[in-house]
Amino acid sequence: MKRTLIISVALSLLSIFLLAQKTAPPLSTDTLARVGNSVITGRDLIERIELMPWEGKENPYQHDSSKIKALNSLVAERLLAIEGKHLNIGSDQQTELKIRSMEKMFVRDELFKREVKQKVTVSEPEMRDGLAKFAWQLHIAAIAVKSRSDGDSLLRMLNKNISLAKIITDIRPTFITAVETVQVNFGGLDTLFENEVYAIGKRKFSKPFVSSTYGWTVALIIDRGTNPVYEKMNSGDRRIRVDETIRMRKENIVARRFFAKIMSPQKAKTDSVLFFALAKQLRAIIVQDSTRHLNKGIFGVKSEDVDHLTILFGSDLQKVFVELNDRPLSFGEAIEAMRNLRIGFPSLDENSFVRAFNYHLRTIIESELMSREGYRQNLHYSEAVQRDVQSWSNYWISRYLLWRVNDSVTVSNDELLEGLRSSLSGIGNAYEVNVQEVLCDSLSTAMSVWDEYSRGTSLSDLVKRYSKRSEWKDDGGISKFIPLSKDPEITLRAFLADTGTIVGPVKICEGYSLFKVLGKRAIGAANMPPADSIQINIKNNLLGQKQARSTSAYVAYLAKYYTIDVRHKKLMQITIQPANMYTRRMIGFGGVITATPMLYPNWEWMKEFRETEKQLP
Structure with missing residues (x-):
């Protein structure tokens, strides 16, 4: 029989803070770019690079180029998002849950602004009293x-x-x-x-x-x-500090009253089978890598944990998890809500973990109910919510499409070999290989050698009968360890191959080489990375270069297809602060998120786009 866990949604003590191809519409004066039918404004650009790290921002002398790169990257993100939506990227269950959960959070935040922040004022007598205490x-x-x-x-x-x-x-x-x-x-x-x-x-x-x-x-x-802090401030900063303090305290009082009003008639009934299954899986994920999850004595839930859970419970995401007064909360909605709430556990003891998770579930339900009040007030239609949701959905969809594009890019063995050749000056005398070779005078002979080897003839016998390389023949065709810089047509291929494998026939200047890789090693310094690590690094570098070229070509194509109008000259009117920072945004009625999506560096496509524009008649 299915058990039911009853949760009374009670008033929690909250610490609530806020940071802080139709005819296109006419462009406003601060519009920096038009992408298809959408526009990018100065505000869009400033938020993305002021509140989050961005290359060159810390150096005022690089601000002009930094702003150009940022605008090009923002245009690329918008192009990829438009194309991604046409390809139905983001319509999968997990992404829809993620975007919907984000909308709920922004609705809740807008509710806080209207029901709490806008109803709080600081009078002059309160300011004077606060300044007197602050001193x-x-x-x-x-x-x-x-x-x-x-x-x-x-x-x-x-x-x-x-x-x-x-x-x-x-x-x-x-x-x-x-x-x-x-x-x-x-x-x-x-x-x-x-x-x-x-x-x-x-x-x-x-x-x-x-x-x-x-x-x-x-x-x-x-x-x-x-107060030493008071002494260091000017009068204006003192007033700002006092105003912030008084507002925060009054906001908490107003918020608690409003929160109690919404929560008082509510009851929640939770499916205990799903509850214990979720608690068990979440604990297992954290236990598997507890050190990475531990911060200041608390084992916190990470965004990738939520992704993992949505995959694990993929077939259960639509199930009713919590029955509420108006409509139920699905299992997937509850899991996704953990992404931006502060979910943490002081202990990984099984019983303690379950008790703590039960408390966090109450927070999830309370957040859901506050969001529903915001929807009841139609706050999801507000400009602020629409803008935030659009910004984040563009970010996610563009990233998903970019991952799909990059996943289609591969590095062939020939490209990897060419990459090794270009790196030979750096690694040629740092690594050695040992091979056993049969050097043949023709391709037909080499193929005969391969056939005999395949039928069981030893490589040593084949060396005696066929090999033309006299300097290795007395050692059974074994080269002994030789640096990569010597005979690179053989050594580089041996460096790429797994030890024990047969390579060839390979055309070299002396004929056709068929060889077995006997070993690979670094020369001299004990801190040299293993040979396999060098291969992986070179392959990753080549892959990154190919992906960058592929991305640039793809975005340039999208820019032509959807049409863009980028106004780089208007960037002269934009001022950015020379400080890199990572800003978190505290959400009203609970939650935290990065202030804006991190802008992905993607500006090289503009060069290719301009080249194609020049070629047009």
């Missing part, structure tokens, strides 16, 4: 007591000028449960504690109050000094 840094003794009456008893002792040291060492009241020395600055996590200690003013101690950190507390000022 001071306090060193406090936080004295935790059992109850309000115990706090009053402690307060009476302090009012009689009995020192805290004497109270603790001599009087030793049993109602004091803890004493901690803390540094307090404006903007800390325990707002109530902060308000109470700043309210002490010129007095030395507070009245008893309830702190979220210590419970019933009496605060005693040890020292009061100027």
Whole structure:
């Protein structure tokens, strides 16, 4: 019988932050390019290279070329996305789940902006109060007591000028449960504690109050000094810092109230069979490479883990996982939601893991319900959501198409051999090979030798009867170890082949060579990479070069097919900051994502496109 796991969707304490071929439409003044029927604006370009790393951005002298490369790359991404959609790339179940989940996240974020951020203001009296607190840094003794009456008893002792040291060492009241020395600055996590200690003013101690950190507390000022952060700021920056702090605190209050309003009538019923299957597989993935998943004592879920899970549970993704008031949450939707929520586990113990995952499932359900409220308000039609979804879907679809193009590119043995020849000056005297060769005077003789060898005749006998290479004949045709620079037509082919294999017949200047690879080795330095690693590196370099040429040719073709209008001169109006950074965007009502998709470097196609344009009559 299928069991059912009941989850009551309760109010969670949230820390919520936000970073921060028809006739084409007329171009706006900041339009940098038209790609088919879509446009790329200055804002599009700035966001992609300001918030994420980009080559040359850190050097102001390279800004002009850096902006050109970025714009060309953005045009390439848009072309690939348009073509990818025509090829139905991104219509598979996993990609549709990914893009849909991203839309839900942006809808939730837009809901936060409208229901929380837009309803919060900071008054001038609040600003003055915040600036007054921000100016001071306090060193406090936080004295935790059992109850309000115990706090009053402690307060009476302090009012009689009995020192805290004497109270603790001599009087030793049993109602004091803890004493901690803390540094307090404006903007800390325990707002109530902060308000109470700043309210002490010129007095030395507070009245008893309830702190979220210590419970019933009496605060005693040890020292009061100027806040060093405050001192380093100008007046404008101080106001910005105080405004941000007050807004964040008020936003959290408004958000909790709105969150409670949406969550209060909700109930969720989860399929326990799918729940335990998912928990088991997720734990197995993390355990398999726990070191890579561990960060600051927490085993976190990575994006590629979600990809792995969607493949593992491919046939179950459409199943009902959580029954909700209006419509169910599918198994695939729940898995995909983990990509951009902070899912982590302090322990990989099986029972602890399941308990933690049950908590995270509640977060997934809560996020889903907040997104549904956003859809109910039609926020998925808002310009901000549409723009974010379009940006990310273009990124994913273009990448998938590019991977498909690159996967069709291969490196032949002849190309690899040519690559080795071009590298001979660097590796010719660094590696040696050992072969056993039969050198024949004609191709027909070489083929006869191959036939006899295939029927079981030993290579040593064939060397005695047929080989024309006198310097190796006395050793049974064995070359002993010789550097790649010697007889490269043989040595390079031997370097490419697996040890023990037969190579040939190969046409060389002396005739036709048929040889067996006996061994390969690096010469001298013990830190030289193995021969196989050199082959792999050269092959990967050649593959990368071929893929780059293939990509450039393909994008240039798409640029001609869909038509483009790129306005490089307008880049002179665009200013970028000379700092590379990796920016994360915190999502309202929970979630985190990179601020924008990483722009893939893809600008070389423009040269080929311009060449073809010149050739047109």
